Amino acid sequence: MTNMIEVRDLKKRYGDKQAVDGVSFSVKKGEIFGILGPNGAGKTTTLEMMETLREIDSGTVTIDGIDVAKNPDKIKYLIGVQPQSPTFQDKTKLTEVIEMFAAAYGEKVDPMKFLRDVELEEKASSYVESLSGGQKQRLSITTALVHGPKVFFLDEPTTGLDPQARRHLWELIENVRDRGISVIMTTHYMDEAEVLCDRIAVMDNGKIVAIDTPKNLIKQLLARGFSKEQHVEQANLEDVFIDLTGKRLREEV
Amino acid sequence: MKRSIYTVRTFVRINTKRVFRDPIAIFFSIVFPLIFLFVFGSLNSGSGNISFKVALINESDSSFSKDFTKQLADSSVVKVNQEVTTLDAAKEKMSRSELDAAVVLPADFGSVAPGASNPSGQANVIYTQNNQQSAVALTSVLDAQFTAINSKFVDTTVPFTVTSQQINERSLSAFDYSFAGLLGFSIIGMGIFGPVNVFPELKKMGILRRLSTTPLKVWEYFLANMVGQAFVGLISMTIMFIVALTVFHLEIVGNLFELSIFLVLGIVTILGIGLALGGWAKNERQVAPLANIIVFPMMFLSGTFFPRYLMPEWLQTVSSYLPLTPIIDGIRMILNEGKHFIDILPQLGLIGVWMIVIYFIAFKVFRWE
Numbered sequence: 330m331t332n333m334i335e336v337r338d339l340k341k342r343y344g345d346k347q348a349v350d351g352v353s354f355s356v357k358k359g360e361i362f363g364i365l366g367p368n369g370a371g372k373t374t375t376l377e378m379m380e381t382l383r384e385i386d387s388g389t390v391t392i393d394g395i396d397v398a399k400n401p402d403k404i405k406y407l408i409g410v411q412p413q414s415p416t417f418q419d420k421t422k423l424t425e426v427i428e429m430f431a432a433a434y435g436e437k438v439d440p441m442k443f444l445r446d447v448e449l450e451e452k453a454s455s456y457v458e459s460l461s462g463g464q465k466q467r468l469s470i471t472t473a474l475v476h477g478p479k480v481f482f483l484d485e486p487t488t489g490l491d492p493q494a495r496r497h498l499w500e501l502i503e504n505v506r507d508r509g510i511s512v513i514m515t516t517h518y519m520d521e522a523e524v525l526c527d528r529i530a531v532m533d534n535g536k537i538v539a540i541d542t543p544k545n546l547i548k549q550l551l552a553r554g555f556s557k558e559q560h561v562e563q564a565n566l567e568d569v570f571i572d573l574t575g576k577r578l579r580e581e582v
Numbered sequence: 583m584k585r586s587i588y589t590v591r592t593f594v595r596i597n598t599k600r601v602f603r604d605p606i607a608i609f610f611s612i613v614f615p616l617i618f619l620f621v622f623g624s625l626n627s628g629s630g631n632i633s634f635k636v637a638l639i640n641e642s643d644s645s646f647s648k649d650f651t652k653q654l655a656d657s658s659v660v661k662v663n664q665e666v667t668t669l670d671a672a673k674e675k676m677s678r679s680e681l682d683a684a685v686v687l688p689a690d691f692g693s694v695a696p697g698a699s700n701p702s703g704q705a706n707v708i709y710t711q712n713n714q715q716s717a718v719a720l721t722s723v724l725d726a727q728f729t730a731i732n733s734k735f736v737d738t739t740v741p742f743t744v745t746s747q748q749i750n751e752r753s754l755s756a757f758d759y760s761f762a763g764l765l766g767f768s769i770i771g772m773g774i775f776g777p778v779n780v781f782p783e784l785k786k787m788g789i790l791r792r793l794s795t796t797p798l799k800v801w802e803y804f805l806a807n808m809v810g811q812a813f814v815g816l817i818s819m820t821i822m823f824i825v826a827l828t829v830f831h832l833e834i835v836g837n838l839f840e841l842s843i844f845l846v847l848g849i850v851t852i853l854g855i856g857l858a859l860g861g862w863a864k865n866e867r868q869v870a871p872l873a874n875i876i877v878f879p880m881m882f883l884s885g886t887f888f889p890r891y892l893m894p895e896w897l898q899t900v901s902s903y904l905p906l907t908p909i910i911d912g913i914r915m916i917l918n919e920g921k922h923f924i925d926i927l928p929q930l931g932l933i934g935v936w937m938i939v940i941y942f943i944a945f946k947v948f949r950w951e
Contacts, residue, residue: 380795402797410795416787420603425596432592433796435585456603476796 333358333480333511334379339388341374348374350535351388356480361502361512363526365519371535372515373413376482379513380410393479406434409473409510411483415465417457424453427472434476443471447501463494470501474510481505483514487521492567493575499525586802593806594813601814610775612818615768619822622764622887623830626756633659634720637666637675637684646692646701650731654685659723669708676709682716683709685724700735757830762914763886765819765845766906770877770886772815773852774859777807778873781860785951794950804857804944808850815849816842835920844916844923848909851933854940855905861948880906905936 334356341349349371356362364372377383379390381401390397397404417426424440431438444450447467452460460468466486473481483502487495502525506512516522522529523543530540539546601607640651655662663681666672672684684707691703705724709717732738784790793803826832855876863869881887883897884906890898901907908929915921915929923930 382791382795405795405797408795410792412788412792414788415792416789418600418784418789420600421596425599428592429596430796432589433793433798435589435797437588 331358332356333393334513335389335391336375336379337389339375339378339390340386341371341378341383342386347535349378352532352535352537353388354530354537354540356511356513358479358511359506359509360527361506361514361525363522363529364513364515364532365517365522365529366515366532370532372532373484375532376484376513376515380408380482381405406476407479409476409478409481411466411469411473411481411486413484413488415469417465417468419456419458421457422454423449423457423460423468426457426468427475430472431475436476438475443475444468446474446504447471461494463490463497466490466494466498467501470498470505474505478510480511480513483512485515485517487516487518492570495521586799589798589802590806590809593803594810597806598810598813601810611772611814612821615764615771615818615822616825618767619761619764619825620829622760623757623826626760626830633661634682634716634723635661635663635680636720637672637681638662638687639667639669639672639684640687640691641689642687642691642693642703644692644701644703647687647703650687650692653727660720672708673710676713679712682713683707683720685720755831755833757826758833758918759889759914760887761826761830761832762910762917763889765822765913766848766884766910767881767886768818768822769815769845769848769852769909770881770906772811772818773849773854774856774873774877776811777853777856777860778863778869779860779866781857782863782866782869785864785949788951791951800945800948804941807857808853811853812846812849816845819845833918835918836916837920837922840923841913841916844909844912847930847933847937848913851905851909851937851940854937854944858940858944858947861944864949864951880904883907885910903932905933905940908932908936 332355336352336354339349339352340347352371352375354362364375366372374383378385379392379397381397381404385398392404392407395403395407421429423444427438427440427443431440441450441453444453447470449464449467449471452464457465457468470483470486486502487498490498499521502512502514506527514526526543528540528542529546530537531546532538541549601611638651638654640647654660655664663675666675666681666684669684669686672681675681676684686706686708688703688706691705692701693703694701705728707717707721707724709720781790823832823834827834859869859873859876863872883893883901884890884904885901886906890901890907893901912926912929912933915926
C-alpha cells in the first residue's frame, strides 16, 4: 500500500519550549492513524503543521507527494479538517453550512447528500444552534468532506460526547476510512484508539515514543513481562448503560 | 475567477439571509439609524422659521384684548403657551428657558379712554437677561402688529417703509442639511461597529480558523463582506429615505442613482476600517478602545451631527482630510445641491486614496485567529 502522508523530522519551537521535536511517521491510504499522548505532548501542534495552520520550523510534511510548506494552497484541496469543538455561525441552516463550505472550495454540491451521509437529513432546515454536541460533530465531519479530500484530520472528536454519540461517530469515521480516505486523529481515550485506529503513534514531550498497531503495542508490552491483576468480567458499566438506555445507536434528540 | 465569483456570491447570499433572521442585526442596521433619524428630524422640523415661545397674560377684559389674544395665538411667529396664565408661572418657565418672554396686557389694555374714539393700551414684554435678543425681536414683531392695527384706526401715510421678499427657492432646510450627516452616521454604525463586534466573536468560536483550512482567500472573504454590507446598507438607507421624504419632507435635488453608487462607495470605504480593526483584533477587549478612538473624532469632526463650518478654521482644515468628511460632503452635494460625479472629483479622489490606504492596512493586519 502506498503512503499518503510522509512526515520527516518535523520540529516546532514556541519560545524556549520545543513543542515538536523531530517527529517522523507515515500514514497509508485508507487507514485510521491515531496520535495519543498527554496534554502538551505536541499532538495538536503536529496536526496543525500538517494542516498548514502553523509554520513548520524544520522537517517536511508531504501529502500525496505535495510538500505542505511549499504548496499550502494545493494542500488545502487535499485535506479536510475537523476542529476540536466545532462551531458554526448561528441562524444558519444545515444545508447552508454545507453550501458555504463547498463554496469555499469553489464547488456546488447537493447538501442533502452530505447530510444523509451523517444521518442529519431530518435537520436539514434547522438552524445549527439547535443541534446537540454529537450532531454538531457529525455536521462538522460532513462539511470537512464536501470537497472530496484524500486526508481527514480530527482533533479529539469525541471529547464530551455521551457513549451512544461516541459509538455513532466511530462508525462514521470508519465509513470515511472505508472510502479510501486516510484519517488522522488525536484522542485521549484509549478504548477509542483501540477500537478505531489501525495504527497508533504515542507522543510524549514532542517526540514519538512508540508507533505500531494497537494489538502489537499490547503484545510488546506483555512480552516485556507486564502483567496486571486479572478480572474476567462478562460486561462492564458501559455495557450496562447501553443496555439500559437503548442497545441500538439511537438518534439524539 | 469564476470560482471566486461563485464563492463570494454564495457567502453573500447566505450571510445576508442570516442578517434578516437575526432581530439584533435588524435592530442595529435598520431600526437604530431610524431612531436617530426621528430624533434629529424632530429637532430640526422647525425648518428654519424662527418662532418665539411666549406666555400671554391678559389682565384686561376688553373686547380688543380678546381679539388681540386670538390673533396672537394664530400667529406663526409667536407660539403662545396656553397653560401659563400668571406672571409667576411664566417667570418660572422663563428661568428654565422653556419660554422666551411673557407678554402682559394690563387691565386697561384695549379700553376706550374718556374723550377718545379708539381703544388704546400698552403691552409689556417681560424677559430675563439671557433672553435679551429674543425680547428685542419679539418687541419689534409686536410693534409691527400694532402699527398695522393703528393704521386701521388712524389713517396715516408713512413716508418710509421696508418690505422683505423671499427669493431662493432651493435653500436647504435644517433637516435637509442634517440628513446627509445622519447617513454618514449610519455608514459608521454599519461599517465599523458591525465587523468590530462580529469578527472577534468569530475568532473566539474558531469559525475563521476553520475557514482558513479551506482555500478561501482573505480578499474573497472581504469582498463577500463588502457586497453583503453594501446591500444591507442600501436597504437600510432606502428606508431612511422613505421616512425622511414622507415624515420630514426631505427635498431631494440630485440624481438618486448617482447617490446610490456614491453611498456604496462610502459604505465600502468605511467598512474597510471595520475590517481592519476586526480582522486585526484577537478579542473584543483589544479592539473596543481603538474603535472608539477612531470613530468618535470622525463622528464629531466630519459633520455628522454638527456642520463643519461652525468649527475654527484650523479644525476645518484638519477634519476635511478624515475619511468620512468627503463622504458626507459628497452625499450633501449630490443629494441637496444636485451636483454630479464630475463636480465632486476632489471628494472622490480623497475617498479613493483612503480606500487604498485602509484596505492595504486591512489586508496586512488580518489574522484568521
